[in-house]
Amino acid sequence: MNRLDGWKHGAISAVCGKRSKWLVLALWLLVLLFLAPLGSKLSGAEDNDAQSWLPGSAESTQVLSISNGFRPEQIPAVVVYARPDGLTARDRVRIAEDVGQLRTLREHGVRGEETRGPVFDRQPDPRAAQIYVPITMDASGWQRIAPAVSSIRDQVGKGGDGLSVHITGPGGTAADSSKAFEGIDSTLLFAAMAVVVVMLLITFRSPILLFAPLLGVVVALFTAQALIYLLAKHAGLTVNGQSAGILTVLVFGAGTDYALLLVARYREELRRHEDRHEAMKLAMNRAGPAILASGATVVLSMLVLLVAEMNSTRGLGPVAAIGVAVALLAMLTLFPALLLVCGRWIFWPAVPHVGSADPTRSGVWARTGRRIARRPRTTWVATALALGLLSLGLIQLRAAGIPNADQFTGKPDSIVGQEVSARYFPAGDGDPLVIVSNTAQAREVGRTVAADPDVVPASIGVPPGAAPVHDGRVLFEATTRAPSDSAAAKDTVERVRAAVHAVPGADAKVGGGAAALLDMENAQTHDNYLVIPLVLVVVLLVLSVLLRALVAPLLLIGTVVLSLATALGVSALAFRHVFDYAGEDVAFPLFVFVFLVALGIDYNIFLTTRIREEAGRHGTRQGVVTGLATTGAVITSAGLVLAGTFAALGTLPIVGFAEIGFAVALGVLLDTFVVRSVLVTALFLDVGPKVWWPNRLAHEDGGSPPTDARAPGGPGEPPDAGESGDHPPDSGEPGGPAKPARPPG
Incomplete structure (x- = not known):
């Protein structure tokens, strides 16, 4: 048996053993029997009240808490x-x-x-x-x-x-x-499941194989929901409709991606080894570290959300992290056990036999890599410029909140009623400012509020002197002339707050709908400046440890940021000129960033770890072409699955969800077909061995990638060095010996 670099030998044997695979299945069956009923209770544990969404320390949240003393x-x-x-x-x-x-x-x-x-x-x-x-x-x-x-x-x-x-x-x-949120769990579940089934059928071209990853992600979802339910009931974890909906999409998307990455390497090893258990051990050894790094990147990135001020954002962090961690565990234990129990026939009708040709070696991605290798610098410069131009659409981004009238994809009765009311009554009617102050200064605070030009004086229906008193405080309301979700109403809140805060001894605070929106906007701005750099640092550290290099991780981070900017720019243009959306939610840029960076980096991890593996045997430049050839098809399939599952958010009649789904799906497709396959490949080819600095690979001569019509790895190329004879040369591929190529760049 070949040496197992990476994972501990015992851990892999425990999953891939001829007897232990049955134990793995039995353990997961017990988990499912005990936890699945709890998972169905998650919707009942959701906390969708205002305080579960608002910033914890915001003034509007404090007013909401104080007002509970006056009335429920x-x-x-x-x-x-x-x-x-x-x-x-x-x-x-x-x-x-x-x-x-x-x-x-x-x-x-x-x-x-x-x-x-x-x-x-x-x-x-x-x-x-x-x-x-x-x-x-x-x-x-x-x-x-x-x-x-x-x-x-x-x-x-x-x-x-x-x-x-x-x-x-x-x-x-x-x-x-x-x-609109009714049945969100079932709607997203069936939408995501339909996407996964279709994409797996196209990818695997096997009506049997698709059931293994599908079963794995369903079990992972039920298990994650049960764990989150227990934490919500007994440990104070906050779960709302938003985080529960995103959980479904994340588990399906990430779990299926991990399954695709593993099964691709397993199929490679089945062409080289008669014993499927040996093939799975090698596949787990070689693909496992990359999958673990991908999962760890997502989990750590989601946990960074715990530093956010927004309660809804902070609550999403552990929910998403638990979902991805469970999906990762299921795909590295349950899924390989299922494949081993079923045997080679699960790949029917395209069953991989020992010695059969590897189609990835002569496919479209092998040809793409050789074309890029001819002019890598021209390729990456042109690609980066094109992406940069598309990112200019960011000037159209309006992430200042979505007005109530525009938050639905349709027009329900409440929105029609809001428009009717605005024709006859002050626009802020029905959602007033809520003011609390000390009793002694209540009249002065009331006069101060009424003096603001954008407050309707007559709307202070209960004179502060006669207002109800609780714990030495008075509560009263005031209507703004502008709609509570407008920029003018937020300006009014800022003026009124400044005025009442200046009343000596009043300890006055201003809350209400407009104040809550203002506080959410300010908190989200804070979160953007704090969370985004932290996530980038986390991703950089994971890549540096995995690749044992500094240049390659920095290049990858740069490409991911460019991909994000392009996705946001194109999305903003689409929202303005195609879908005619009024704006984006204040959390939109942060959510899109976290999902794209954390999930999109998966593909770069899988590509670059394979390049590094090949570079150790054939040199960096040939390793780049070989790495792209062997991973291109599976990474493309994984990207299509992830994009499709996030696009399922568009089935909900809520603009905020549709926007996140569209932007993340677009970003994943950009990352899969352009950034990873063209930009990263060209950059690595141009930089050459120095991409691994300070690793010893940075000092190798690099070799030259083949530019002829034959893919690497066919006849005329020696067996993989360092594999102790485990990888015999592929047989049955047409083509002659490799021709010398001009070094690219």
Whole structure:
């Protein structure tokens, strides 16, 4: 048996042994039986209330916490009635009856007794009226919002005969968001599964083989969901709808990628070894370190999110890290055990036999590598310039938040109601500023707030002196003239905060919807400046340790950053001029960066580790061409799978998810077909052996890559040196001996 560099001999034998593979399957079966039922409970453990999303130390979060002492956390639903030519006497009677019915409503947290209204847009001939119905939040979070709004809808009915009736405000919008998230787990699961099935069928051309990785990722997903559920219930881990949805995509995408990378090397070894267990041990030994490094890069990058200020971003970190870690474990234990149990026939109809030709040696990627080798410097310069030009689309990026009216891909009732309300009432109505201050200074704080030109003075419905008092504090509200999700409303928050903070001894704080959006924007800016450099450092360290070099990791980091900029630039152009999206979420650049850098580096890791392996035997330049030839097809397939699974986010009717899915899918495709296959290959060929500095490989002569029509590794080329005869020369490939080539560059 060949020596096993990398993994410990015992660890590989434990997975690949003739008897131990059955033990591995039995252990995973026990894990699935015990944990799968817990995984189905994850949606019930989600925490989607405001504090699970907002920055933990932000002023709006503090106001939200303080206001719980005055009243339970509430979210108002606004019932809007409108008739453009004026409300009739019959309309007024109906509205009064609806108010009476709403005041008796007690279902799903609706506090009917606190219903306010009707408020008319004008007198004596009103055209519109609004009713404000508070909904109390509890431990069930936003899960009760949709039923609460449905119960309000049952009381007020629908419009007709020229009268329109809509339910909007924060409560109505939250209910529509909740409905959009309904079935998110199953929707993404089946969408991702369909993508994986199609891509694996195309890649493997085997209707049997695809079931092994598919079973592995499904088991990994259920296991990860169960572990996250246990941590959420007993260790305080915060999980929301966003992190639960991304978990599904990550496990399917990353898990399938790891399976593809392993099975490609396993198939290579099956062409060289009769014993499939020996072939798997060698495949695990040679591909395992790269897969481990890829998984470690993703896990560590996700854990970096723990330093973020945004609670939603910080909560995503451990959720995503657990998902990828479990997927990695399953693909390096369960998946190889399944392949070994099934034997060679699982590859039917293209079963790899000992001595059969390796199609990757003479395929499109072998030819691509030889073409690049003729003019590597011209190739990488032209490619980098093209990517740089496309990245100029970044000037179109508007990552300042998505207005409520534009956050859905369609137009639900709450958005229609918001537009109707804005025609007749102050735009910030229904989502006011919330101000708390010490009791003694409450009147002065109230006058200060009312003095702001963009605050409606009459909206301070409860005079501060008569407002409810709790623990020496007073709470009151104020309506802005601008919509709460607009830049003007955020400017108002900044002015009002500066003014009330200046009131001596008031200890006043300003919260509410507009304040929360402002705090989220500021926190996200902080997170971008902190998280992005840390993730780059993590990736650089992993690459340096894996490749035992400094130049190659720096080059790879540079190409990944260029790929990210290009993906964001092209995405911004598409969002503006193709999809007509109003903007991007404040977290959009960070999420796209983390996913693209952490996941996209996988392909560079797999390529460069193979190049390094080949460089040790044939020299760097020939190693580059051989590495691209042998990994090109599988990395392309892995990229298509990952891009497809992230594109599945577009099945959700929420613009923020669709944007992340589109940008990550585009970035993965760019990285797979352009950055990794062209830019990295050309750079390594141009730099030559110095790419491994300070490793001893930097001092080898480098050799010359073949530029003839024959792929490396065929007849006329000696067996792999250093493999102790394990790799006999491939037989059956056409072509003559290699011709001398002019050194590239």
